Amino acid sequence: MSKVLIAVDMQNDFVDAALGTKEAVAIVPAVCEEIQKDYDLVIATRDTHQEDYLDTNEGKHLPVVHCVQDTQGWMLNEDIEKALKERTSFQIINKPTFGSEELVQVLKDYDEEEPIESITLIGLCTDICVVTNALLIKTAFPEIPVMVKADCCAGVTPETHEAALKTMQMCQIEII
Numbered sequence: 001m002s003k004v005l006i007a008v009d010m011q012n013d014f015v016d017a018a019l020g021t022k023e024a025v026a027i028v029p030a031v032c033e034e035i036q037k038d039y040d041l042v043i044a045t046r047d048t049h050q051e052d053y054l055d056t057n058e059g060k061h062l063p064v065v066h067c068v069q070d071t072q073g074w075m076l077n078e079d080i081e082k083a084l085k086e087r088t089s090f091q092i093i094n095k096p097t098f099g100s101e102e103l104v105q106v107l108k109d110y111d112e113e114e115p116i117e118s119i120t121l122i123g124l125c126t127d128i129c130v131v132t133n134a135l136l137i138k139t140a141f142p143e144i145p146v147m148v149k150a151d152c153c154a155g156v157t158p159e160t161h162e163a164a165l166k167t168m169q170m171c172q173i174e175i176i
Helices: 024-034 058-059 078-084 102-113 125-142 160-172
Strands: 001-010 041-047 089-097 116-124 146-154
Touching: 001 024, 001 102, 001 125, 024 116, 024 146, 041 102, 041 125, 078 102, 089 102, 089 160, 102 116, 102 125, 116 125, 125 146, 125 160, 146 160
Parallel strands: 001 041, 001 116, 041 089, 116 146
Antiparallel strands: none
């Protein structure tokens, strides 16, 4: 049985650039520490947009250009990238929207080869991409414990972070 860690969108634009917050900056050391723990599979996601972001549905609702592929803002935070590279292996998934069907498929494929014991999510933003992916994963794996480490996540605001944690808890995602 294997343990999986998913580090959601720990990118420059979410940490300390276009959409960064002091709370996001504050979790970086804890996220780096978590990445170094004894997980069998570590996956990092990257929110990935194109130059036409403002013309997309998301761009119309959140008109702040961010995470445009191959820009500095799209890159993983340098401390996070260093922590990932210190592992023997990790995987990166680029996702064009909040939740990632590709992430779920990668987990399903992995589970067929190496049964998953638990899935832990950390990262940004608790109230958008973390909650979306946690719910997708819980839906795909209803019998596998899905956990979110609250101290390794930050939301758009502290209030929406807490609201997202409550939502996930109500959907039987363990908040640790």
